[in-house]
Amino acid sequence: MSEKELHVISNGKMTWSEIAKIAAQIHPYVTAIHIREKTKSLDEVFIGIQYVVEQGIPASSLYVNGFPSVALALQTGGLQLPGTTPPLVIQDEFCQGIQRIGVSVHGVDEARWREKEGADYVMFGHIYATNSKQGVPPRGLEQLSQVVNGVNIPVIAIGGMTPARVQSVLDAGASGIAVMSGIWEAADPLGAVLAYHEELQ
Template identity: 45%
Template sequence: MLHEIHVISDGRLHPEKLAELAAAVHPIVDYIHLREKAMSARELLAAAQQMLQAGVPPSKLVINDRIDVALAAGAGGVQLAWHSLPPAAARGLATGLRIGRSVHSWEEAAEAGRQGADFCLYGHVFPTACKPGQQARGLAQLAEAVRWSRIPLIALGGITPGNAGAVLTQGAAGIAVMSGICGAPDPVAAARAYREAVHRDRAAELAEALEMAQSQGTAGGEQA
């Protein structure tokens, strides 16, 4: 399984700076979420258009919450918050969009799949400044959510290059990063560090699968 990296805007950058950041990191990551809660629909559309004009592929652009803006901008996806339209209702409005759902429990992850979402963002896994005072869910609850989810589950919250491997070991299909890239002094270097961490986990996964296949082959030969 190829693990995805989602970058989520943190609401702190001017649209021009955000477009520059997105253009610089998009070759390294898989998706860029425009999550700007303080923006009006008009402002959000303008920010999305700036990102597209800066070179971000439409297929990589995900608009948070606003399915109307996602459609108007020609974005590839929409991320539905817990208070947004249910995925089934959103699917009826936009059959071509990749639909994500934000979830916080295994029950919500399971329901997102039943509702027809393409993936879910689950968090927060570790303590994070973005959610001060809120209890982190931890790796055990992440693993449980993965077991119940019929769609790819992307882990979010406090994820660093150092702990990304532990997250992916629980079965997550990828990671989502906000301040780790958007707030980094060098966003490109930060994105590369996350990509290298994800690749290390993928290499370890492949090595383990190869070792298992070889051991099974040896056992089969001995029985023969």
């Protein structure tokens, strides 16, 4: 995947119909729409993603966060695993057949370890200060560079991403970015996606 990636991560605050409505507008311009609904059960996530697909959003555009069985059953484009995922889960039979697997990491050693386990990419952050991590200092561009230089798989940068910050993140070696509130909470989500998309090109 040579072109720069744009991952859009659900914020856990929206109804399935709201997610589907925005996803219908933005999916042609993004690498992946992550369904990250931490308060919902496996069954709720399964039914919700099924609904989103029925609304015309390709399953290949969706990445499931945290539920390998859902990703496999619905043949989504990928699976995103949290940093707390136990060792070797990626090599588990549940994960065989999933198109693409990413893991959230918080440092270079963790990134190397996940690459060895078989991750297709890692998500690293938070790079900039963000409301979702209040009071936690950002890791910054220097640490991002260290992670990029420590692995041979794509590194997706997350945390405080604005279109104006995209270039500096790419200059640090990231293969792309992940955005949450900057898109779902925008007055014009499609316009917001196009602004990020343009910077990534």
